[in-house]
Amino acid sequence: MEVLSALGSGFLVALTPLNLAMILFGCFTGTLIGALPGIGPINGVAILMPIAYALNFPPETALILLTGVYYGAEYGGRVSSILLNVPGDAGAVMTTLDGNPMARQGKAAEALALSCWSSFIGGTTAIILLTLIGPLLAKLAIAFGPAEYVALMVFAFATLASMVGTSAVKTLIGATIGLMIATVGVDSGTGVNRFTFGSPNLFDGIDFLVVVIGLFGISELFTLLHEEGGEFLGATKLGRSTLKMADLLALKWTIVRSSLVGFIIGVLPGTGASVASAVTYGMEQRIAGASGRFGEGDPRGLAAPEAANNASAGGSLVPMLTLGVPGSGTTAILLGVLLLFNIQPGPLLFTQQPDLAWGLIASMYIGNVALLVINLPLVGIFARLIMLPKAYLIPVIAVLTFIGVFSVSGSTFDLYMMLALGVLGFLLRKLNVSLAPVILGVVLGEIFEDNLRRALSISGGDWKVLFETPATILLWVLAVLILFLPSLLGRFGRRKVEDTETAAD
Amino acid sequence: MSDRVFAVVLLLLAAGYAWVAWQIEVPFQYEPLGPKPWPLLLAALLAVCALVVLVRPGREPGWPRGVEMRRSLLLLLLLVLYALLFQPLGYMITTFVVCAGLAFMLGAGLLYALGFGLLVAVPGFFLFTDVLKLNLPWGEVFR
Numbered sequence: 012m013e014v015l016s017a018l019g020s021g022f023l024v025a026l027t028p029l030n031l032a033m034i035l036f037g038c039f040t041g042t043l044i045g046a047l048p049g050i051g052p053i054n055g056v057a058i059l060m061p062i063a064y065a066l067n068f069p070p071e072t073a074l075i076l077l078t079g080v081y082y083g084a085e086y087g088g089r090v091s092s093i094l095l096n097v098p099g100d101a102g103a104v105m106t107t108l109d110g111n112p113m114a115r116q117g118k119a120a121e122a123l124a125l126s127c128w129s130s131f132i133g134g135t136t137a138i139i140l141l142t143l144i145g146p147l148l149a150k151l152a153i154a155f156g157p158a159e160y161v162a163l164m165v166f167a168f169a170t171l172a173s174m175v176g177t178s179a180v181k182t183l184i185g186a187t188i189g190l191m192i193a194t195v196g197v198d199s200g201t202g203v204n205r206f207t208f209g210s211p212n213l214f215d216g217i218d219f220l221v222v223v224i225g226l227f228g229i230s231e232l233f234t235l236l237h238e239e240g241g242e243f244l245g246a247t248k249l250g251r252s253t254l255k256m257a258d259l260l261a262l263k264w265t266i267v268r269s270s271l272v273g274f275i276i277g278v279l280p281g282t283g284a285s286v287a288s289a290v291t292y293g294m295e296q297r298i299a300g301a302s303g304r305f306g307e308g309d310p311r312g313l314a315a316p317e318a319a320n321n322a323s324a325g326g327s328l329v330p331m332l333t334l335g336v337p338g339s340g341t342t343a344i345l346l347g348v349l350l351l352f353n354i355q356p357g358p359l360l361f362t363q364q365p366d367l368a369w370g371l372i373a374s375m376y377i378g379n380v381a382l383l384v385i386n387l388p389l390v391g392i393f394a395r396l397i398m399l400p401k402a403y404l405i406p407v408i409a410v411l412t413f414i415g416v417f418s419v420s421g422s423t424f425d426l427y428m429m430l431a432l433g434v435l436g437f438l439l440r441k442l443n444v445s446l447a448p449v450i451l452g453v454v455l456g457e458i459f460e461d462n463l464r465r466a467l468s469i470s471g472g473d474w475k476v477l478f479e480t481p482a483t484i485l486l487w488v489l490a491v492l493i494l495f496l497p498s499l500l501g502r503f504g505r506r507k508v509e510d511t512e513t514a515a516d
Numbered sequence: 517m518s519d520r521v522f523a524v525v526l527l528l529l530a531a532g533y534a535w536v537a538w539q540i541e542v543p544f545q546y547e548p549l550g551p552k553p554w555p556l557l558l559a560a561l562l563a564v565c566a567l568v569v570l571v572r573p574g575r576e577p578g579w580p581r582g583v584e585m586r587r588s589l590l591l592l593l594l595l596v597l598y599a600l601l602f603q604p605l606g607y608m609i610t611t612f613v614v615c616a617g618l619a620f621m622l623g624a625g626l627l628y629a630l631g632f633g634l635l636v637a638v639p640g641f642f643l644f645t646d647v648l649k650l651n652l653p654w655g656e657v658f659r
Contacts, residue, residue: 065650070604180568184526187562191533193560198551204543205551206533229595233588236622237580402622403632405591406615410636413598414607418650432591441577442522464549472548 018142018363019318021369024071030370033068033076034378039385041083044091046393048097049402050231052084052324053341053447057227058408060348061220061415070352071367075347075374082134082324082375085284086382087373089388090127091397094119094249101195102284102320106457109305109312110317117250118309126252126317129266131383133318137325138375139275141332145372146154149322149333152358157466158477162486164459167280167336169490171448174282179494181444187453188439190459192217199457200464207405212424218345221416221425222453228412229433235405249394258310265295265311266318271321277326277512279493283339285321288316306465325375329346332360332368340447343454347368357460389502430506517574526566534559549598590621606655 024030044055061077063073086104093110106126112124155163162229168186195206196216209214271289276287294303295315305312327338328345335356337343349356354364355414361368386393416429470476477483537555542576598614616633620626644650 062648062650066648114564138623180565180576181574184562184565184569187558187565190558191555191562194555199545201542201545201551203540205540205555206536208570232591232595236587236591314602400622400624402619402624402629405617405622407636409595409598409614410611410619410640413602413611414650414652417602418644418652420652421604423599426602427596430592430595430599441579442518443574443577460554463554464547467549468547488595 014142014146017094017146017365018282018373019367020365021371022376023248024077024370025373030075030374031070031071031073031338031377034079034374034475035241035381035385037076037079038083038086038378038381039075041080041085042087042090042382042385042393043083043112044080045084045103046397046401048091048095048238050235050408051088053344054231055080056226056341056344056414057223058411060223060344061410061419064220064348064351065415067399070349071370073352074345074348074367077345078328078371078375079378081345082321082378083382085134085321085324086127086130086386087393088320089130090123090393093122093126093313095397102288102323104285105288105316105318106313109307109309110402112149112306113310113313118252118308119249120390121252121254121258122310122313123249124387125259125262126313127383127386127390128254128259129262129269129314129317130321131379133270133273134320134321134325134382135275135376135380136267136377137322138372140274141325141329141375144498145329145368146334148329149358149361152334155334155358155482156480157469158327158480159482160458160462161466161477162483163280163334163336164462164488166486166490166493167368167451167455170279170494171281171451173494174276174279174333175408178443181442182448185439185444185446186354186452189449189454190222190456191452192222192449193328193453193456194460198317199359199461204288205376206502212422217432218420218425219351219453220419222431223344223347223450224412224415225429225432226436226449228415230413230440230446232405232409232433232505234266235401235408235438248450249391262310265314268298269315269318270322273322274326276319277323277338278329281329281340281447283341283447284320284323287319287326287408291315291319299389328371328375331356332371333358335360335458337451340450342507343447343450347450378492415501424471451480517573518576518579519569523570523573526569528561530559530566532565533562576629580637587621594618603653604656606658607652608641609635609639609655 021504024286038418041055044050045052059080063076085102089100089106089110092098093102093114096107096111098104098107110122110126171186172182195213195215198205204214272291273287276290292312292315295311296303299305299311301345303309303311320385327342330336330338331342333345335346348358354367397487412429413426416425439446466476478487521643537552537559540552542550542552561621594614594617598610601610612633615636616629620629624632641652645652
């Protein structure tokens with residue numbers, strides 16, 4: 012009951028005209044960004060983040076807008092996957108496998124409608140679970156001290172290393188680079204300068220905004236320039252096929268299973284849509300056995316990853332809102348937005364900032380319905396918009412990144428820093444180091460170090476404090492277990508993931 | 517090969533980072549750990565990871581070459597100039613040149629590219645500054 016009344020007050024926040032407008036705007040823009048080939052949720056949120064910040068919105072409005080872009084983009088990713096056979100983002104890679112064959116068999120409209128409903132069910136399931144589990148987890152986590160947080164961070168990075176990207180070592184390298192970026196600036200504990208090289212521009216550290224825009228916005232420009240497929244891509248015609256209710260009902264267990272698994276993977280720190288969709292695709296393939304025509308347009312192969320990647324978006328908000336540890340690369344950026352507003356994410360968020368936490372959750376119920384309503388009839392428009400030529404897309408993104416950084420910091424130094432980080436990001440992507448761990452490192456770096464130092468201050472320098480309470484021991488055990496999980500998951504289509512780029516999501 | 521070069525660069529980075537961290541002087545400190553060990557720990561972690569990559573490099577990525585390489589360098593050059601001139605010349609002039617230039621380079625027709633650049637530069641400026649109230653440079657040359 013407590014949950015229902017809290018959710019009710021959340022709806023009052025989400026239904027104010029400004030917030031409602033931002034939900035709709037975020038969902039629409041997100042779908043559009045997701046539908047553009049190559050630009051995924053993380054890039055979309057990264058490019059729009061500073062603008063949302065510079066507009067002087069209250070924090071809940073900015074967060075509602077950016078979260079709308081996030082799950083809108085998870086929705087939109089399917090459009091180019093199905094019609095162009097080019098995934099709109101990393102989380103939509105698995106959607107191409109059966110989505111595009113369906114389209115080529117003349118069932119494009121049916122495939123789009125099916126993926127839309129799967130996305131809706133996946134997304135809604137995740138929000139319901141978030142509503143139920145979030146406050147409980149937050150209550151548990153209130154008892155967390157510095158030692159527990161250290162163990163939690165180790166667990167988060169262990170999850171990342173074992174599940175994201177093509178190689179565990181490279182994921183760790185990415186995370187370490189992120190943690191190193193976070194050490195630049197004045198040390199909060201002692202006031203000593205670290206890695207500033209005497210430059211006043213670096214005393215406050217490298218601005219989170221600049222890191223995000225550089226790594227994701229600028230590097231995206233170079234990646235778009237290099238993507239295969241050329242300027243013009245051949246889109247499959249929509250056709251006139253329709254989705255029958257009976258076909259959707261036949262898939263109900265596939266969708267339910269994939270939603271649940273997607274949600275759980277989303278909750279795990281650091282792993283998002285690309286892992287969720289790959290795991291559920293493999294899972295459905297196994298369950299279907301010989302009856303499956305996976306890869307040739309099996310509707311189950313389309314419904315599973317779409318339900319999963321939307322469910323994972325909801326799931327990844329759970330650790331962000333309750334623990335202050337992001338569940339995916341994109342939620343790492345959202346977490347950074349909270350920090351920009353001087354809001355300390357963590358277990359107290361639900362009690363200290365109920366308008367923000369519950370307003371955000373309520374906005375996602377509305378957003379999911381809005382996405383369904385936007386997507387079913389307007390899919391034809393999105394199908395045409397994905398043909399936007401790169402010749403115009405690349406300059407627009409370039410201008411948005413400059414506006415984003417300059418309008419917030421007003422400094423030319425930050426523009427150079429952004430470009431340097433962009434080149435770094437592009438090189439890392441080319442070398443198969445995914446960028447999500449880097450951004451997680453940047454966001455978590457200070458919290459990680461602070462908690463470690465605080466834990467050791469409490470114990471007077473005794474490292475045993477990190478392994479003493481039941482919660483810390485549990486987290487350490489989980490961290491070790493998860494490092495061995497890939498060998499277990501090897502049976503579930505991990506190979507498929509390795510062929511494609513499990514980049515940031 | 518690329519991975520090996522990458523690993524060596526990372527090793528150098530780890531070494532340089534550790535060296536700078538070693539120089540940190542702490543005048544007074546009330547806690548057991550202080551600001552030095554954490555960076556040193558990170559440097560060690562990076563060095564170990566780099567050694568693993570050095571011993572077991574992955575497959576070679578497809579680096580841009582030929583036209584692609586020239587295009588990326590041109591893009592980078594344009595972006596650096598954009599950053600350099602953004603404040604002195606202002607948003608409108610620089611954005612016009614960058615948008616029109618990039619669009620033309622990427623295959624848009626000349627007139628389309630110019631029109632597009634003009635659209636983003638002038639109405640774009642007033643949209644961002646007047647409607648959205650964002651802070652963008654007019655340009656020092658206009659003062």
